Amino acid sequence: MSDRVAKNALFDSLADVAKALASGRRAEIVDLLGQGERSVDEVAVEIGQSVANTSQHLRVLLRSGLLTTRREGTRVFYALANDRVEELWRVLRDVAAEHVAGFDDLARAYLGDREGVEIVSRAELARRLRQGDVVLLDVRPAVEFNAGHIAGARAVPLAELRQHLRSIPADADVVAYCRGPYCVYADEAVRLLHRRGVVARRLEDGFPEWRRAKLPVARGAD
Amino acid sequence: MSDRVAKNALFDSLADVAKALASGRRAEIVDLLGQGERSVDEVAVEIGQSVANTSQHLRVLLRSGLLTTRREGTRVFYALANDRVEELWRVLRDVAAEHVAGFDDLARAYLGDREGVEIVSRAELARRLRQGDVVLLDVRPAVEFNAGHIAGARAVPLAELRQHLRSIPADADVVAYCRGPYCVYADEAVRLLHRRGVVARRLEDGFPEWRRAKLPVARGAD
DNA sequence: AATATTGTCAAGAGATCACTTGAATACTTG
DNA sequence: CAAGTATTCAAGTGATCTCTTGACAATATT
Numbered sequence: 270m271s272d273r274v275a276k277n278a279l280f281d282s283l284a285d286v287a288k289a290l291a292s293g294r295r296a297e298i299v300d301l302l303g304q305g306e307r308s309v310d311e312v313a314v315e316i317g318q319s320v321a322n323t324s325q326h327l328r329v330l331l332r333s334g335l336l337t338t339r340r341e342g343t344r345v346f347y348a349l350a351n352d353r354v355e356e357l358w359r360v361l362r363d364v365a366a367e368h369v370a371g372f373d374d375l376a377r378a379y380l381g382d383r384e385g386v387e388i389v390s391r392a393e394l395a396r397r398l399r400q401g402d403v404v405l406l407d408v409r410p411a412v413e414f415n416a417g418h419i420a421g422a423r424a425v426p427l428a429e430l431r432q433h434l435r436s437i438p439a440d441a442d443v444v445a446y447c448r449g450p451y452c453v454y455a456d457e458a459v460r461l462l463h464r465r466g467v468v469a470r471r472l473e474d475g476f477p478e479w480r481r482a483k484l485p486v487a488r489g490a491d
Numbered sequence: 492m493s494d495r496v497a498k499n500a501l502f503d504s505l506a507d508v509a510k511a512l513a514s515g516r517r518a519e520i521v522d523l524l525g526q527g528e529r530s531v532d533e534v535a536v537e538i539g540q541s542v543a544n545t546s547q548h549l550r551v552l553l554r555s556g557l558l559t560t561r562r563e564g565t566r567v568f569y570a571l572a573n574d575r576v577e578e579l580w581r582v583l584r585d586v587a588a589e590h591v592a593g594f595d596d597l598a599r600a601y602l603g604d605r606e607g608v609e610i611v612s613r614a615e616l617a618r619r620l621r622q623g624d625v626v627l628l629d630v631r632p633a634v635e636f637n638a639g640h641i642a643g644a645r646a647v648p649l650a651e652l653r654q655h656l657r658s659i660p661a662d663a664d665v666v667a668y669c670r671g672p673y674c675v676y677a678d679e680a681v682r683l684l685h686r687r688g689v690v691a692r693r694l695e696d697g698f699p700e701w702r703r704a705k706l707p708v709a710r711g712a713d
Numbered sequence: 714a715a716t717a718t719t720g721t722c723a724a725g726a727g728a729t730c731a732c733t734t735g736a737a738t739a740c741t742t743g
Numbered sequence: 744c745a746a747g748t749a750t751t752c753a754a755g756t757g758a759t760c761t762c763t764t765g766a767c768a769a770t771a772t773t
Contacts, residue, residue, distance in 0.1 A: 344748090350590055364508055453494070543765095564719090566719060567721095737751080739748100
């Protein structure tokens with residue numbers, strides 16, 4: 270059939286979206302931007318790549334329509350184009366977790382042994398927050414907290430957790446959260462708190478999932 | 492940080508799933524298998540590639556966990572691993588339709604001008620089927636009809652539509668459906684029916700979406 | 714056992730991709 | 744306007760990807 274060429278072109282164009290995500294570094298970028306917009310330089314630091322290379326990855330994602338940009342002075346901020354992109358990322362992540370051979374091992378290698386880290390479901394955390402008997406720590410970098418956080422959370426970036434230890438009541442029931450299920454921050458926070466004898470758990474996933482579930486969120490420095 | 496290596500490996504492995512879909516031909520395969528399992532040879536014919544190349548594409552999808560296989564005599568049947576894979580494909584398709592520049596043009600080039608082809612929503616079709624005042628044609632190949640179809644549909648593969656024209660009452664309200672929103676069969680059926688003076692429309696998408704919406708389905712030759 | 718059918722593997726050609734390096738551009742500030 | 748900062752572009756290298764060709768493997772039929 271002569272439709273072959275047109276059909277190939279159509280499906281190649283569908284595949285272009287997948288291609289945009291078909292690089293570990295770009296996947297990392299999408300995961301990161303799920304927390305809010307970032308400048309090229311910030312993204313470069315987060316993904317551990319040169320600025321030039323990061324810029325090229327961002328352009329690829331932009332060209333495929335997954336991102337938008339905003340200029341502010343000399344800086345350019347990239348953000349996810351919309352919620353559907355976030356949904357695509359989430360579904361992709363779930364499929365990988367379910368189907369990719371060896372994925373669990375890789376996750377364990379990066380996140381460390383999660384044996385000692387107890388999990389709190391979104392539903393339970395929402396209930397405990399309403400009751401007011403839980404100390405909720407947002408252990409992501411401050412920029413991300415400001416861009417949006419769970420209502421009632423305290424901004425305690427992982428790097429500063431040590432300094433805040435004193436202000437956490439010894440008998441408190443602490444929950445920490447970060448970017449999502451494959452982010453180390455909350456795990457490390459929980460482990461540190463445990464070592465100090467504080468009862469702490471981590472939220473099952475992260476802020477994007479909470480927002481998506483239409484649970485209460487807030488913005489700004491606090 | 493020394494976590495860099497582990498983090499890269501984790502996200503590379505997430506990107507592997509995207510990589511599996513990052514080829515137009517493999518995208519076509521996933522779209523096709525959404526209708527039900529197929530042998531290597533059948534897939535090869537559908538995507539217009541050699542058997543050897545098709546086999547390699549199928550192995551890539553298999554290795555990434557998106558497909559499963561079943562052997563029957565000398566033939567090997569491939570199928571989507573589960574519903575989540577279908578969901579991933581659907582979300583990817585939607586994101587492409589929404590974000591990829593020029594996607595609409597490519598779709599029009601393949602599907603032809605859809606001006607004259609009126610659309611029926613799933614909800615309306617479901618209602619009309621309950622009332623029993625609609626003739627519903629499944630214009631996909633017979634294998635796909637047998638693997639699953641909308642309850643109440645008649646199997647009328649596009650190639651055989653001409654022979655069935657006589658058995659369609661001139662005053663009937665006809666609806667045709669096929670694989671999904673980017674499948675040509677239903678459009679072509681509607682155009683043919685129009686030329687014969689029959690009032691016909693196409694379902695907004697296809698069988699997989701109908702099944703996913705938990706609307707009534709049936710299996711087998713009728 | 715010989716033959717046919719169906720699918721997989723291996724090697725190779727040409728295209729595309731990821732990252733590096735160094736230069737160019739866009740904007741701000743002094 | 745000059746200098747500085749943030750980003751993008753262009754060229755190049757080694758690796759990976761797609762498709763082809765031809766051989767090989769597994770199963771069924773005679």
